[in-house]
Amino acid sequence: MTIQEIQEEIVEEFSSFDEWMDKYAYLIELGNDLEPFDDTYRLDQNLLDGCQSKVWLHAWMDDGKVYYMGDSDAIIVKGIVALMIRALSGQTPEAILDNELSFIDKIGLKEHLSPTRSNGLVAMIKQMRLFALAFKAKQV
Amino acid sequence: MSLDIQHIRGQFPILHTEVYGKPLVYFDNAATTHKPARVVNKVNEIYHTLNSNIHRGVHYLSNQATLAYEEARKKVQLFVNAPNSHEIIFTSGATAAINLMATSFGDTYIKEGDEVIISTMEHHSNIVPWQLMCKRKKAVLKVIPLFENGELDMQAFENLLSEKTKLVSVAYVSNSLGTVNAIPEIIEKAHSNNTPVMVDAAQAVQHLNVDVQELDVDFLVFSGHKIYGPTGTGVLYGKEKYLNEMEPWQGGGEMIKSVSFEETTYNELPFKFEAGTPNIAGVVGLGEAIDFVSELGLDNIAAYEHELLQYATARLNEIEGMRIIGTANNKSSVISFLVKEIHPFDLGTMLDKMGIAIRTGHHCAQPVMDFYKIPGTMRASLAVYNTKEEIDKLVDGINKVAVLFG
Numbered sequence: 272m273t274i275q276e277i278q279e280e281i282v283e284e285f286s287s288f289d290e291w292m293d294k295y296a297y298l299i300e301l302g303n304d305l306e307p308f309d310d311t312y313r314l315d316q317n318l319l320d321g322c323q324s325k326v327w328l329h330a331w332m333d334d335g336k337v338y339y340m341g342d343s344d345a346i347i348v349k350g351i352v353a354l355m356i357r358a359l360s361g362q363t364p365e366a367i368l369d370n371e372l373s374f375i376d377k378i379g380l381k382e383h384l385s386p387t388r389s390n391g392l393v394a395m396i397k398q399m400r401l402f403a404l405a406f407k408a409k410q411v
Numbered sequence: 412m413s414l415d416i417q418h419i420r421g422q423f424p425i426l427h428t429e430v431y432g433k434p435l436v437y438f439d440n441a442a443t444t445h446k447p448a449r450v451v452n453k454v455n456e457i458y459h460t461l462n463s464n465i466h467r468g469v470h471y472l473s474n475q476a477t478l479a480y481e482e483a484r485k486k487v488q489l490f491v492n493a494p495n496s497h498e499i500i501f502t503s504g505a506t507a508a509i510n511l512m513a514t515s516f517g518d519t520y521i522k523e524g525d526e527v528i529i530s531t532m533e534h535h536s537n538i539v540p541w542q543l544m545c546k547r548k549k550a551v552l553k554v555i556p557l558f559e560n561g562e563l564d565m566q567a568f569e570n571l572l573s574e575k576t577k578l579v580s581v582a583y584v585s586n587s588l589g590t591v592n593a594i595p596e597i598i599e600k601a602h603s604n605n606t607p608v609m610v611d612a613a614q615a616v617q618h619l620n621v622d623v624q625e626l627d628v629d630f631l632v633f634s635g636h637k638i639y640g641p642t643g644t645g646v647l648y649g650k651e652k653y654l655n656e657m658e659p660w661q662g663g664g665e666m667i668k669s670v671s672f673e674e675t676t677y678n679e680l681p682f683k684f685e686a687g688t689p690n691i692a693g694v695v696g697l698g699e700a701i702d703f704v705s706e707l708g709l710d711n712i713a714a715y716e717h718e719l720l721q722y723a724t725a726r727l728n729e730i731e732g733m734r735i736i737g738t739a740n741n742k743s744s745v746i747s748f749l750v751k752e753i754h755p756f757d758l759g760t761m762l763d764k765m766g767i768a769i770r771t772g773h774h775c776a777q778p779v780m781d782f783y784k785i786p787g788t789m790r791a792s793l794a795v796y797n798t799k800e801e802i803d804k805l806v807d808g809i810n811k812v813a814v815l816f817g
Contacts, residue, residue: 291764296815324756345756
């Protein structure tokens with residue numbers, strides 16, 4: 272699936288929730304289901320420290336595609352991390368750099384990406400793109 | 412006298428707003444309190460009818476504005492029972508007042524190898540200015556340790572005192588734990604060591620009676636915005652004998668008597684420490700906020716808030732997995748807590764969606780969090796307009812969220 276298709280799929284999934292409580296319950300579920308973070312990568316250089324919560328992010332390249340592994344100490348943040356990874360992991364660097372992550376806004380979670388929340392998510396999106404940029408540079 | 416809380420609530424328009432379609436429940440009062448309409452109206456009135464610069468004009472408005480500003484100083488003087496109104500210095504907040512202290516007191520009295528004592532439970536505002544000063548002066552910062560319940564180790568404090576100790580600077584009430592420190596005892600011990608004491612009363616003056624003469628405290632600071640007043644206002648009280656000797660902090664207009672390129676002589680107190688045009692409307696608004704508090708009576712406020720705190724503590728303790736951080740015998744207005752393994756950010760986010768405002772995180776007191784080996788807490792902090800019904804809503808909200816986390 273392309274990033275765009277995945278984003279549409281996520282928006283579709285979230286459209287079934289009428290109550291904010293259900294939406295957050297689902298985020299918590301996604302957070303709990305996220306593939307465990309490999310502790311060998313739990314390093315300071317992979318830590319995106321928000322004032323309120325922490326995010327860890329590791330990325331690697333395999334067969335022309337970028338893969339991400341992420342974690343957070345706050346489960347709601349971890350749920351959003353899971354969504355980002357679902358949208359971007361396994362895509363080419365070019366696709367990652369060309370696509371805007373519009374789904375966050377569409378599923379009503381934009382507030383979590385405001386810099387004032389300082390939960391590490393803004394830094395994470397930036398870092399995901401930087402990884403893609405770095406891998407792209409390495410390819411040529 | 413018991414307070415009419417509904418009548419008090421009626422004076423705070425913001426308490427009747429809705430967030431996400433739900434009535435606001437505001438428990439972030441230690442960060443800032445809301446402002447009664449009379450304070451906001453007073454600030455408006457100043458801009459609409461008295462706006463002018465103070466202390467320097469011969470014209471009518473300037474004189475009127477000066478009178479209003481100086482009347483506010485008089486109100487603060489009476490409020491903390493300072494001997495003289497010129498011992499009241501207006502600043503932009505408690506943070507600025509402590510920075511003033513660290514710079515002016517430090518420049519005047521502290522030399523290499525001297526020591527300043529603070530405590531583990533200080534807000535960053537009462538840590539960092541002293542660290543900066545110690546770095547400049549090659550002085551040493553000493554820290555009073557905590558007991559597990561959030562009280563200061565007074566024996567350890569006594570042991571820290573020596574002929575090198577030049578100042579003790581501690582919070583009256585901890586913003587992260589709610590502990591009311593034994594300030595009279597701290598002052599007594601410090602004074603018997605000939606050491607002056609600065610008290611950070613940012614979390615105290617809105618909750619309990621503070622009398623600087625009765626305490627015999629040498630310096631005391633607080634913020635206006637935490638006592639129902641405007642943001643950008645704060646107070647430093649200092650004993651005249653120190654303030655007269657202390658070097659000025661900032662230079663500029665108002666604080667000078669005469670300036671030439673060879674020599675500048677400074678103005679008298681309090682103007683020596685009030686360089687530049689101050690927050691005139693804000694300070695007058697702070698005077699109004701002090702009237703608001705004084706009319707309710709701090710003893711009445713303290714009694715009601717104590718009842719709320721007891722109720723909140725009991726109700727929160729009913730929640731499964733509740734851990735209250737800070738269980739000192741003498742507490743005021745602040746409850747820090749954790750619920751099971753739920754991250755404060757998660758609980759805070761979910762409560763926010765229910766219209767309940769609490770603070771999450773380290774509350775600018777990271778050493779406290781390090782002491783308890785936790786990343787942060789949820790903090791509910793009370794004001795006189797809070798109710799038991801609101802506490803019930805908080806407890807219900809936490810229970811709802813806890814279910815989701817299993």
